[in-house]
Amino acid sequence: RLISSIRTVRAELNVPASAKVPLQIKDAAPATTARLTRHSAIIHRMARLSAVTPVTTVGKGSAQAILDEATLILPLADVIDLEQERARLSKESEKWSAEIKKIDAKLGNSSFVDKAPPEVVEEHRERKAEAEAMLAKLEAACKSLAG
Numbered sequence: 001r002l003i004s005s006i007r008t009v010r011a012e013l014n015v016p017a018s019a020k021v022p023l024q025i026k027d028a029a030p031a032t033t034a035r036l037t038r039h040s041a042i043i044h045r046m047a048r049l050s051a052v053t054p055v056t057t058v059g060k061g062s063a064q065a066i067l068d069e070a071t072l073i074l075p076l077a078d079v080i081d082l083e084q085e086r087a088r089l090s091k092e093s094e095k096w097s098a099e100i101k102k103i104d105a106k107l108g109n110s111s112f113v114d115k116a117p118p119e120v121v122e123e124h125r126e127r128k129a130e131a132e133a134m135l136a137k138l139e140a141a142c143k144s145l146a147g
Contacts, residue, residue, distance in 0.1 A: 002036075002072070005065045006047040009074055012141040013063055014088075019079050020050040024062070028054065028070035063144045082145060089142040096135040103128040 006023065015021065025036065036043065036052060043049065058064060061077025076082065103124050106112050113121055 002067055003043060003047045005067050005072055006049070006074065009063045009065050009072075009141075009144065010048070012137070013076065013080060013085055013145070015074075015076060015079055017048070020048050021074050021076065021079055022051040022053065023047070023049045024053055024055040024058075024073040024075065026055050026058065026071040026073060029068075032068065032070050061145070063141075065144065076145070086142060086145060089138050093135060093138045093142065096131050096138065099131045100128060100135065103131065 009015075010017075010021075025033070028036070033054065040052065043052065055073065058071070058073055059075055059077075061075060061082050063074045063076055065072045107121070107124055107128070
């Protein structure tokens with residue numbers, strides 16, 4: 001799950017696949033730290049990490065993910081353009097918000113709901129749920145960029 005969490009953050013924030021980034025771990029339990037040490041080589045290779053170090057604070061320009069009791073921190077200020085990435089995430093969020101409003105307008109129209117076939121109404125509800133999930137994911141990615 002550690003590697004999946006790191007890969008997800010990297011993908012959501014468009015971190016180049018070739019970039020090796022450091023991983024900082026905050027609030028990790030001793031058992032978690034021992035596991036990280038034991039599987040260090042595999043984790044470094046599969047998550048494309050340059051180093052793994054424990055920290056007590058989160059620096060600016062870092063993406064974060066929570067895994068069990070630990071906070072995974074990827075300092076990305078030197079790897080990606082943070083402002084550009086925030087702008088991209090914001091623009092994408094606006095697009096999905098507009099889509100949700102459009103679907104809400106249709107579903108809020110009693111004429112549409114009454115006259116449309118049930119499968120069409122259900123399809124709109126599913127599209128809304130997917131759009132809301134995507135919006136939540138984008139907002140979480142934007143929030144994870146500390147600073």
